[in-house]
Amino acid sequence: MDLKLDHRTEDRLTIVEVEGEIDVYTAPRLRELLIDLVNKGNFHLLVNMEKVDFLDSTGLGVLVGGLKRVRAHDGSLELVCTQERILKIFRITGLTKVFGIYASVDEAKEAHGKDK
Template sequence: MDLSLSTRNVSGPGGDRTVVEVGGEIDVYTAPKLREQLVELVNDGSYHLVVDMEGVDFLDSTGLGVLVGGLKRVRAHEGSLRLVCNQERILKIFRITRLTKVFPIHTTVDEAVAATD
């Protein structure tokens, strides 16, 4: 299954958030598309991103690299990048690489949008 991406803006208590809904497989072939999307958002001034990964079937280290790259870009503008994920198979990859310490991971989009710390 290919990668699907859609974005929407949501207002939260901390200000506007851009929710990036990702579906399908994020791997060495599709990750560049996600990277382009994140770079474009940051270039357009969206510095607070919520990446909703509930529709992701597969994630590999290339995908992790893109997410970390996105985090680095938003942090350069004092922004944030939060993830939404409940799938054990995906969470496991974040735990193995200890990226759970780097990314705030939420169970719902609402919770991620409401987070201000």
Template sequence: MDLGLDVTERNGFAVLAVRGEVDVYTAPRLRERLVEMVSQGHHQVVVDLEGVDFLDSTGLGVLVGGLKRLRSHEGDLTLVCTQRRILKVFEITGLTKVFQIFDDVDAATGGASSD
């Protein structure tokens, strides 16, 4: 199962574009990538979930872990997502109160919330 993890930089943010399915099998790769980004000094991270086809509770745990790690470095992790099926997972679990979720990368790196 392919999981795409591509990092670019925009406006001082590191943007991690995730593609494919994030589940109990692939989530460890996402965790490793986030840990690597933090260790490389990227402390303002945007995770772009627009290319994600599937996200389970393990993936949620990895994203919250990334957020916690970044906040311990005075940083932040925000999300980009407009897909109903993925947003629903955040809404059901109450994680919309934990993450800032933006409509697109421009908004996430410019600071405009979609809420």
């Protein structure tokens, strides 16, 4: 499956919906979207990965790159993910310590609201 991307802004949080496979072929599209969002002043990003079928280290690199960009503006990039096969990659690489990972968009929004 190819990669489908969508995004919307709710309050100050920009939710990026990702569906399909994030790999060496498709990851540049996600990178471009994240860069574009940051360039347009969206510094609090929530990437919903519940419909991601496949994620490799190239995709991890894009997410880390996005995180570095928003942190430069005192922003945040957090994830929604409950799929074990995706979470496993974050655990193997130690990135569970770097990203906030939530079980649902609502849970992430609630946590984000408390941080404001």
